[in-house]
Amino acid sequence: GIDYSIQPFESLYEVYEEIGSGQFAVVRRCIEKSSRAEYAAKYIRKRRVATSRRGVPLEAIAREVHVLQTLDKHQNIISLHQVFDNGQHVILVLELVRGGELFEHISERERLSEEEASSFMHQILQGVKHMHFNSIAHLDLKPENVLLLSKNRQHIKLIDFGLSRMLTHAEEVRDIMGTAEFVAPEIVNYEPLCLATDMWAIGVITYILLSGASPFLGDTQQETYNNITAVDYTFDTEDFSGTSDLAKDFISQLLLKDARKRLTVEQSLAHPWIAPQ
Numbered sequence: 684g685i686d687y688s689i690q691p692f693e694s695l696y697e698v699y700e701e702i703g704s705g706q707f708a709v710v711r712r713c714i715e716k717s718s719r720a721e722y723a724a725k726y727i728r729k730r731r732v733a734t735s736r737r738g739v740p741l742e743a744i745a746r747e748v749h750v751l752q753t754l755d756k757h758q759n760i761i762s763l764h765q766v767f768d769n770g771q772h773v774i775l776v777l778e779l780v781r782g783g784e785l786f787e788h789i790s791e792r793e794r795l796s797e798e799e800a801s802s803f804m805h806q807i808l809q810g811v812k813h814m815h816f817n818s819i820a821h822l823d824l825k826p827e828n829v830l831l832l833s834k835n836r837q838h839i840k841l842i843d844f845g846l847s848r849m850l851t852h853a854e855e856v857r858d859i860m861g862t863a864e865f866v867a868p869e870i871v872n873y874e875p876l877c878l879a880t881d882m883w884a885i886g887v888i889t890y891i892l893l894s895g896a897s898p899f900l901g902d903t904q905q906e907t908y909n910n911i912t913a914v915d916y917t918f919d920t921e922d923f924s925g926t927s928d929l930a931k932d933f934i935s936q937l938l939l940k941d942a943r944k945r946l947t948v949e950q951s952l953a954h955p956w957i958a959p960q
């Protein structure tokens with residue numbers, strides 16, 4: 684169960700502009716009255732009735748809170764400050780980072796230099812390593828869930844653990860569906876998921892950072908899924924003309940259909956394209 688704060692959220696925080704929204708969550712900037720510190724308040728709508736399709740079931744919210752509390756303080760993972768329940772929502776008070784999404788940073792630049800891309804991936808891998816050491820898979824890794832600490836600095840934080848799961852050997856997880864472009868073949872085929880499912884997404888993110896193109900994106904979601912299960916992608920577009928063979932080798936050792944053959948997070952951190960020169 685979640686240990687909520689007793690006092691109402693609104694009595695302890697001033698709430699400001701909305702900074703993001705998702706299917707069942709809205710994120711707003713807020714300030715803690717006592718400390719004047721700024722945070723991100725993530726309002727997660729609670730599912731009232733089990734058969735309803737609106738809102739998030741309490742056990743799923745409890746999972747996200749447990750994951751955040753387990754991961755605790757890591758320089759590449761957003762930290763959880765407090766949790767409230769105001770009846771309709773569970774409110775997660777999360778560390779606020781100012782730089783916004785890595786995604787915006789790329790789209791401004793179209794694509795990044797290999798040094799920049801390698802540095803971002805190194806940090807994302809540090810955060811994923813902390814998760815995998817705790818047997819937690821993110822299962823929704825994508826550039827929108829990677830935030831920059833500040834615009835010009837390269838320090839990143841992983842956010843949004845709404846789909847992440849503790850992959851114990853007890854229960855098999857098959858029912859996760861992240862964002863089509865980034866999901867691994869085992870997700871499309873509803874096969875058991877594993878930590879290597881995140882490593883596939885690492886390959887997709889690296890491909891996008893270096894080329895500005897998305898490797899499996901089709902005109903429809905079904906076409907995207909077909910491209911993924913066929914592992915149908917190429918480097919021979921003009922986007923990759925200047926990219927090193929080392930970078931392509933890194934990506935091709937992650938975008939493998941057999942999850943057991945993909946680089947683990949430790950092997951990725953030791954790959955010459957990532958390991959600090």
Ligand SMILES: Cc1ccc2c(c1)c1c3c(c(C)cc1n2CCCN)C(=O)NC3=O
Pocket residue numbers: 702703704710723725761777778779780781782783784827828830842843
């Ligand atoms: C400066 C800025 C801009 C947009 C932000 C955030 C911060 C942000 C944050 C968080 C979440 C869950 C979503 C957020 N969003 C929404 C977009 C995330 N895909 C969060 O936990 N801390 C943030 O700073």
